[in-house]
Amino acid sequence: MKNRTVIGVICMVAAIAVTFLIAPIVNRLSSDTSEVIRLSEDVKQGVRITADHLEVVPAKTDSIPEGVLSDPDEIIGKYSSTALFAGDYLTAAKLTGEPNTASDVFASLDGSKVAVSVTIDTFAAGLSGKLENGDVISIIVTDNDSGKVSIPGALKYMKVITTTTSGGIDQESIVKNEDGSYEIPSTVTLLANVEQAKLLAKYEEDSTMTVALVYRGTTENVKKFLDRQDEYFLDPDRGAEEETDETEKTGERGEDIVERANDIINGNADYYDVEEEINNG
Numbered sequence: 001m002k003n004r005t006v007i008g009v010i011c012m013v014a015a016i017a018v019t020f021l022i023a024p025i026v027n028r029l030s031s032d033t034s035e036v037i038r039l040s041e042d043v044k045q046g047v048r049i050t051a052d053h054l055e056v057v058p059a060k061t062d063s064i065p066e067g068v069l070s071d072p073d074e075i076i077g078k079y080s081s082t083a084l085f086a087g088d089y090l091t092a093a094k095l096t097g098e099p100n101t102a103s104d105v106f107a108s109l110d111g112s113k114v115a116v117s118v119t120i121d122t123f124a125a126g127l128s129g130k131l132e133n134g135d136v137i138s139i140i141v142t143d144n145d146s147g148k149v150s151i152p153g154a155l156k157y158m159k160v161i162t163t164t165t166s167g168g169i170d171q172e173s174i175v176k177n178e179d180g181s182y183e184i185p186s187t188v189t190l191l192a193n194v195e196q197a198k199l200l201a202k203y204e205e206d207s208t209m210t211v212a213l214v215y216r217g218t219t220e221n222v223k224k225f226l227d228r229q230d231e232y233f234l235d236p237d238r239g240a241e242e243e244t245d246e247t248e249k250t251g252e253r254g255e256d257i258v259e260r261a262n263d264i265i266n267g268n269a270d271y272y273d274v275e276e277e278i279n280n281g
Contacts, residue, residue: 102162
């Protein structure tokens with residue numbers, strides 16, 4: 001009899017605990033969700049986002065990253081600023097109001113800038129095939145005769161229009177091979193002024209060029225780098241080209257340049273300060 005009484009008391013206490021303690025916690029956790037917009041399929045760079053690319057799913061509110069767009073009007077009609085993938089949340093940095101494919105850039109040329117291609121001599125010289133349309137790069141020049149390595153001031157911040165394979169396929173049109181590999185680009189096409197185009201043609205003949213990724217991100221920040229490069233040509237005192245010596249393997253803040261480039265590629269460059277980089281440049 002005592003055992004039955006004890007069991008009964010335990011059951012009553014458990015029921016009260018479930019009713020007044022556990023159940024409210026479960027309800028609070030299940031109700032602490034929000035509807036979030038994300039991509040329902042992979043999207044290449046420069047694609048105009050439509051409602052068909054999107055899906056609305058519930059997500060825990062505290063797991064939604066800061067800056068995620070929740071209004072369809074802020075997304076539909078914009079263009080992907082880089083390659084995006086199914087399940088990606090969308091932020092302002094991932095979208096742009098202007099298309100950014102090679103064809104779009106070519107169509108926008110007005111005579112003030114030209115498009116010029118240079119050869120990617122080795123897999124490493126082209127950032128191991130990881131360059132994307134809209135990237136800002138520096139050109140590292142190695143003189144074939146003297147072996148001298150430099151980053152000419154005239155080629156410090158250049159915009160990538162596209163990369164192209166030996167078969168003439170542009171970066172945004174490259175598809176995966178049956179074995180899962182991709183055809184590697186053999187040229188990179190850059191947006192340049194006439195003086196830059198002449199320099200690139202000269203270096204194509206007597207030097208080896210390697211690209212270094214400087215920035216990948218919003219159209220607004222890309223423009224800041226390009227504006228800074230344009231200012232270089234307006235400086236009457238620039239005289240001989242400024243060069244960065246080959247021994248400078250780290251930036252002014254002491255970070256490894258290659259490591260920083262990899263962080264930018266992988267979206268991990270939270271410490272990357274555009275204004276500081278441009279001002280220190």
